[in-house]
Amino acid sequence: MRFDLTDLRLFLNVHEAGTITGGAERSHMTLASASERVRGMEEALGVALLLRERRGVQLTPAGRTLLHHARLVLQQMDRLQGELADYGAGFKGHVRLLCNTSALSEHLPQVLGGFLARHAGISVDLEERASSEIVDALRNGLCDVGMVSDSVDLDGLQSFAFCADPLVLVVPRGHGLAQRRSVDLAEIVDCAFVGLLDGSALQAHITQQARRLGQRLNYRVRLRSFESVCRMVGEGIGVGIVPQAVALRHARAAKIKRIALTDAWAARNLMLCVRDLDALPAPAQQLARHLLAHSP
The missing domain is CATH 3.40.190.10 (Periplasmic binding protein-like II)
Structure with a gap:
């Protein structure tokens, strides 16, 4: 069994296009050549990779396995080319x-x-x-x-x-929770929140914890940086969850108070x-x- 990179990229393109015709176009080859390559892969393996239907193709279990490994191989090759280019640039x-x-x-x-x-x-x-x-x-x-x-x-x-990188709640200095030493997420799910933009790994983590409680946090505003979150909290717009190191660094300038979170996921x-x-x-x-x- 021998597949080359052209075979693997073609198979990935066929899957993404949903048809062998579309995969051939993306791979810049004729339909006949693409079909022959797919048949050659199937013959080499002795198993069908695609279910050919009137409106396109679907992957068989063997096809899904090949797709997974094809992606890994092609990603590694792209990475190899990038790293070799770095050598050419003096790295x-x-x-x-x-x-x-x-x-x-x-x-x-x-x-x-x-x-x-x-x-x-x-x-x-x-x-x-x-x-x-x-x-x-x-x-x-x-x-x-x-x-x-x-x-x-x-x-x-x-x-x-x-x-250590614990998460803490930050609130305005005059907030009703400001005198508390600790809270858990269940106590604050009804508060207005200030958070990071969608796409932030930490924001996704916090959202997941709220979902486990069957809740959805109410965000008044989402910002790009922890510093902006702290400053907006200090303006009284809402509360926020940030790493303790962030809260310590911005406490004075942003006029915020930090409160320990007792949830196990926050003690990280x-x-x-x-x-x-x-x-x-x-x-x-x-x-x-x-x-x-x-x-x-």
């Missing part, structure tokens, strides 16, 4: 780092900046994702290093404690995760060890 290494919202905004910039200053030949792709997506990406070999909350399943990964830690530290390429190992040595 000697490339690391893909995925992290959650809190790590990206509060804990990584200074530590990562120090690493990049010391390693001029290494480039880093830094992307925000939800912690659950990051661990899946690590297991599938789609990134080198991940920074996640310890609330997700870390089974099968090497994980190292990076820093940031973890640095990899598949196998010793098996990582040298640049990724250097980054991971630097982050752990300079954790807050």
Whole structure:
């Protein structure tokens, strides 16, 4: 059984287009050539990959398995081309780092900046994702290093404690809850909230916790940064949930009060995760060890 990259990209295009004709067009080949390639894959495997119907094609179980692996292979090839291009631009290494919202905004910039200053030949792709997506990406070999909350399943990964990162409630100083030392989410679901824009990994996490209570939070406004959230809370627009480090940094300027959240999901830690530290390429190992040595 031998498939080349053209076969895999064609199969992905056929799935996305819903027809072999559409897949052939996306792959810039004739219908006859595309059909022959698909039949060749099926003959090599000895099993049907597509169910051919009047209005298009559907994947068989074997086809879904091939699609999954085709995506992984093509993503890896795209990444390889990008990394080799970096060498042509003078870089000697490339690391893909995925992290959650809190790590990206509060804990990584200074530590990562120090690493990049010391390693001029290494480039880093830094992307925000939800912690659950990051661990899946690590297991599938789609990134080198991940920074996640310890609330997700870390089974099968090497994980190292990076820093404590509890979530807290922030309220205006004159708010009715301002004298409380702690609350839980169930007590505040009816409050007006200030939050981050859709697409924020942390915002998605908070929304999920509210759903588990059968509730939906009422957001008066959604903003781009934690600093903006804190300042809007200080103006009396609503309450917010942010990392404790954020609340401490902006408490005076934003005129907010922080209150501990007693929910288990709020008492979290940031973890640095990899598949196998010793098996990582040298640049990724250097980054991971630097982050752990300079954790807050």
